[in-house]
Amino acid sequence: MSEPIIRLTGVRKSFGSQVVLDGIDVDIPAGRTTVIAGGSGQGKSVTLKLILGLIRPDAGQILLDGRDIARVRGRELRELRANFGVLFQGAALLDSLSVFDNVALPLRERTRTSEDDIRKQVLATLDRLGLNGAEDKFPAQLSGGMKKRVGLARALQLQPRVMLFDEPTTGLDPEKTLEIYHLFYQIQQQLGYTAIIVSHDIPKVFNLADQVVILNNGKALVFADPQDIQRSSAPDIREFVTKTMGDVYLSREME
Amino acid sequence: MILALIERLGDAALYHISDLGRMGFFLLSSVLGIFRRPFRFSALIRQIRQIGADSLGVIFFTGGFTGMVLGLQGYYTLSKFGSEGLLGSAVGLSLIRELGPVLTALMVTGRAGSAMCAEIGIMRNSEQIDALECMSIDPFRFLITPKFLATLIAVPLLTQLFDLVGIFGGYLVGVKLLGGNPGAYFSSMAQSVANQDINMGIIKSFIFAVLIAWICTGRGYFVHQIRGAGFGAEGVSRVTTHAVVLASISILVWDYLLTAILL
Numbered sequence: 325m326s327e328p329i330i331r332l333t334g335v336r337k338s339f340g341s342q343v344v345l346d347g348i349d350v351d352i353p354a355g356r357t358t359v360i361a362g363g364s365g366q367g368k369s370v371t372l373k374l375i376l377g378l379i380r381p382d383a384g385q386i387l388l389d390g391r392d393i394a395r396v397r398g399r400e401l402r403e404l405r406a407n408f409g410v411l412f413q414g415a416a417l418l419d420s421l422s423v424f425d426n427v428a429l430p431l432r433e434r435t436r437t438s439e440d441d442i443r444k445q446v447l448a449t450l451d452r453l454g455l456n457g458a459e460d461k462f463p464a465q466l467s468g469g470m471k472k473r474v475g476l477a478r479a480l481q482l483q484p485r486v487m488l489f490d491e492p493t494t495g496l497d498p499e500k501t502l503e504i505y506h507l508f509y510q511i512q513q514q515l516g517y518t519a520i521i522v523s524h525d526i527p528k529v530f531n532l533a534d535q536v537v538i539l540n541n542g543k544a545l546v547f548a549d550p551q552d553i554q555r556s557s558a559p560d561i562r563e564f565v566t567k568t569m570g571d572v573y574l575s576r577e578m579e
Numbered sequence: 580m581i582l583a584l585i586e587r588l589g590d591a592a593l594y595h596i597s598d599l600g601r602m603g604f605f606l607l608s609s610v611l612g613i614f615r616r617p618f619r620f621s622a623l624i625r626q627i628r629q630i631g632a633d634s635l636g637v638i639f640f641t642g643g644f645t646g647m648v649l650g651l652q653g654y655y656t657l658s659k660f661g662s663e664g665l666l667g668s669a670v671g672l673s674l675i676r677e678l679g680p681v682l683t684a685l686m687v688t689g690r691a692g693s694a695m696c697a698e699i700g701i702m703r704n705s706e707q708i709d710a711l712e713c714m715s716i717d718p719f720r721f722l723i724t725p726k727f728l729a730t731l732i733a734v735p736l737l738t739q740l741f742d743l744v745g746i747f748g749g750y751l752v753g754v755k756l757l758g759g760n761p762g763a764y765f766s767s768m769a770q771s772v773a774n775q776d777i778n779m780g781i782i783k784s785f786i787f788a789v790l791i792a793w794i795c796t797g798r799g800y801f802v803h804q805i806r807g808a809g810f811g812a813e814g815v816s817r818v819t820t821h822a823v824v825l826a827s828i829s830i831l832v833w834d835y836l837l838t839a840i841l842l
Contacts, residue, residue, distance in 0.1 A: 376713055402715040416710035418702075433617075433716045482714075 329354035329486060329518050330375060332544075335384035335394075337370055344370050346542030347384065352486075357512065357519040357532050359550075362539035363564070368522045369413075371539065372490055375520070376408060377401050388486075406434075409484030409517070413491045415475035417463040423450070423474050424459035430481045449477045453507065469500045473507070480515070487512075489521040493529075501525065505532055540564055594806055601804070605723075605797045612724030615717060622725040630691040630726070631733030635740070637686050642741035645678055646670060646748025654753045663753075667764035668771035670749035675772060675780045679742040681834050684787035687734055688826045692795035695726050696822040699799030700815035708800070723800065727792040734788035735781055742780065779841045786837060790829045798822035 328351035337345045344367040352358050362368050373379045374386060377393045386393040393404055417426045427446045431437050437445070450456055453473045463471060472492060479487060492508070493501040509532060512519055523529040530536060530550035538545045538553070540560050547553050553561060653669045699722065702708050711718045746768070753759045798805070798818050808814045808821075 378709060378712065405713060405715050408713060410710065410713045412706045412710055414705055416706040418707055418710075419705075429716070430714045433721070434714065478714075 326353045326355055328352055329388065330520075331385070331387040332371075332375075333385045333387070335371075335374060335386060336382045337367070337374065337379070338382060343542050345374075345381070345539075345544075348539070348542075348544035350537050350544050350546055352518060352520060353535060354485075354518050355516055356534035357521065358535045358537060359529050359533040360520065360522045360537045360539065361524065361526055361529070364524070366539040367542070368524075368539055369490060372488055372520070372522050375488065376410065377405060406482065407485045409479030409482070409487045411472065411475045411479050411487070411489045411492055413494055415463070415471040417471060417474055417478070419463045421462075422459065423455070423461050423463070423466070426463070426474060427459075427477045427481060430478065434482060445481070446477075449480060452511070453477050468495045469504060472496075472504060476507075476511070480511070483515075484517060486518045486520065489519065489523070491522055491524065493523065493525050501528065505529065508532065538564055598801075598805075601801055602793070602797050605800060606793050608719045609723045609727045609793070609796070612717065612719035613728060615720040615724075619721065619725055622721075623728055626725045626729030627733055629694070630687065630729050631737060634687055634690050634733070634737060637690055638683060638737050638741050639744050641682055641686055642679075642744035643748040645682060645741075646674065646745030646750075647752045649673060649678075649745070650749035650752030650757075653749070654757050654759060663759050664763035665767050666749070666753045666759055667766070667768035670753070671746055671768035671772045672776060674742045674745040674749075676776050677834070677838075679738050679745065680780050680783035680787060681830060683738040683741045683784065684734060684791060684830045685827055687730070687737065687788075688791050688795070688823055688830070691730070692791045692826055693819050693823050695792070696795040696799040696819045697815055699723070699796055700802040700818055703800060703802050704811060704815060718800075723796050726796055730788045730792035731785065734791065735784040738780060738784040779837075782841065783834065783837050786833055787830050790833060791826050794826040794829060795822045798825070 330352040332348060332350045332352075334347050334349065335345055336343070336347050344365075348371070350358075360368050360371060370379070374381055375393065377386075377396070381394050384394070388404055388407060391400070391404060393401070396404060417423075418429070421429065424446055427449060428442050431442045431445065447456075447459065450459055453476060455470065455473055455477065458466070458470065458474070463474070466474065489508070493504055496504060505528065508519070508521075519532075521529060521532065527550070530553075533550050534548075536547045536550050536553060538547070538561065540563075545558075545561065547556075553565060556562070556565075649670045650666065653666050654663060657663050657665055657669065699708075702722070708718050708722070711721055750761070750764055754761045754764050798821060799815075802808060802814055802818045805814075805818055805821075808817050
C-alpha cells in the first residue's frame, strides 16, 4: 500500500466517564479509500472530527505531513484544514444560499478568483456531478441525493487532498445509495484524492474500500482487504460481523 | 449524602464558570471579527434591514402607544396639582431616559433576538457551522459579526425613533385630545431635557444592543453545549426561549445599574 497521508497514533478520547477511543493506531494510505465502520456510539464520527481538528484528543497524535493536527491552532490549523474536503451527514449546505452560492462559497471566501472564473468553475463542477440546471434552487428544494451531490461539489472546489465522508448515504434508498457510491468512485478516479468514508452501510460500502477500519470498544482493527473481515476468527470481529451484516454474510464464509 | 450534594454543587459551579468563559470568548471573537478581512458589507446591510428596518412597525406602534398612555396618565396626575404645563417635560424625560431605550431593547429582543438565536442554533444543529469551520471560513466573521454590528447600529437608531414617536403620541393625547397647551408641552420639554439625558439614552441603547446580540447569538452558537437543553428542534426552541428571557432580564438589571452610574 502507498505511503500514509494521515497517521493516527495512540489516539484517546473520552467524554466524561465514557471512553470512546482507547488508543487507536491507524494509517490512512494516500490516494486510496479507507472505510471506517463500527456500531453506533463506537466513535466513527468522533474519529472524523479529530482528523479535522474540530475536537482535540485526550492523548496521541494525528499527523498530516508530519504536523500534529491535535496540537496546532489558529492560522496553522486553518492551513492544515485546507487539505480537507468534507461531505457532512446532512450535507450541511447553508440553507439561506442557493446551490450556486453554496458551491461558490469556498472560492469567494478563501480565494481571489474573479466572479467570471468562479461562475465557470462552479458550473463545470455542477455539470460533472449531474447537477446542471439546479444552480438557482435552494437546499430545501433538493432531494437527499441531490443535497449530497451539492455538498460534494462544494467540498471539491478547493481541490482537497483528502475527502472525508460522514455517513454519506444516510436517508437514501438502496438504489440512490449505489448511485452515490458509483459517483464517488468515478470522481475519485478522476481527481485522485484520498477518501475516508465513515459508514454503517455494510457490506455495500466495502466494494469501494482499499482498507477497512473497524472501531469496536474503543479499539481500531485495520484490514487491508475487506475480505479478511469475513475470514477473521477473532471473537469481537465475528460479533461485529453478525451484528452489522447479519447471519447471511457470515454463513457465506462458513460454507 | 452530603458528599453528593457538594459534588453536585461543584459540578454546577464548574459548568457555569466554563459557560461564562465560553460566552466571554464568544463576545471577544465577535468583536475581533470586525477587523477580519474580507469584511462582508452586504451581509451587514441585510442584517441591518432584518434587525432595524423590519422592526420599524413594531417600534412605531409601541412607541406611539407608550407616549399616548404617558400623556393620558401624566395629564390627569399633573392636573391634580394644576401643573399640566409640565406634561411635555414628564413625557420627554421618561421616554428619553428610561422607556425609549428599555422598551426598544425588549421589542428588538423579542422580534430579532429570538430569530437570531434560532437561526444560529439551527445552523449549529445541522452542522452548517462545522462546515464553515472545515472550509476554513471563520464563522464569527462570516455569521456572527454582521449580526452583532447590525444590532449595535440598529438599536440606538430605533431608540431615537421610539422617543420621537412617543413624544408625538404624548402630544396627541395631552394636547389634541385633552386640550393641554401646545406651546407649554414643547417649551417645558426643551427646558428640562438636557444633553446629558439624551446621552444617557444613547449609552443605554448601545449597552442593551451589546447584550441582545451577545446573549441571543451566543446561546444559539453553543446550543449543543448547554446543559439540559436537549437536542434537535426542541433544543433550539428551549435555548431560544432561554435567550429571550435572559436578555430581557439582563436589560432590566443593566438599566438599573446604568441609571445608578449615569445619574
